[in-house]
Amino acid sequence: MKYLLDTNICVHFFRGKFDLENKFNEIGIFNCVISEITLAELTYGAEHSTNPEKNLLLIESFTTNIAIIPIIDCIYLYGKEKSRLRKLGKMISDFDLLIGTTAVSSDLIMVTENISEFERIEGIQIENWIVR
Numbered sequence: 001m002k003y004l005l006d007t008n009i010c011v012h013f014f015r016g017k018f019d020l021e022n023k024f025n026e027i028g029i030f031n032c033v034i035s036e037i038t039l040a041e042l043t044y045g046a047e048h049s050t051n052p053e054k055n056l057l058l059i060e061s062f063t064t065n066i067a068i069i070p071i072i073d074c075i076y077l078y079g080k081e082k083s084r085l086r087k088l089g090k091m092i093s094d095f096d097l098l099i100g101t102t103a104v105s106s107d108l109i110m111v112t113e114n115i116s117e118f119e120r121i122e123g124i125q126i127e128n129w130i131v132r
Contacts, residue, residue: 004103006112007041074101092117
């Protein structure tokens with residue numbers, strides 16, 4: 001099975017938290033991917049940080065070992081889910097919705113600490129690798 005990593009999982013990994021390096025070694029980093037949206041969020045975080053150069057290099061190094069998948073295949077599902085969630089009054093952020101629908105449309109397990117938002121997406125499989 002392949003895993004789609006949420007931005008928060010990547011940030012925790014960069015910071016060396018929650019034994020994520022061992023988790024990646026256990027499941028194989030080649031079984032993990034990120035969305036283009038996650039890459040956008042990571043680069044924004046790096047640019048907004050106190051040390052953009054260091055953090056951008058960290059992202060570049062990480063993305064040489066992990067595939068970045070496009071969002072094009074989830075666009076119609078995104079529209080459907082956004083409409084459904086709006087009607088239910090249970091909206092989530094557009095970026096999270098794009099990441100989550102990418103997981104569903106690509107048959108990936110969503111790895112996130114943000115269970116409460118992602119579980120609103122129909123058909124999503126979620127794992128939380130963060131143990132606090």
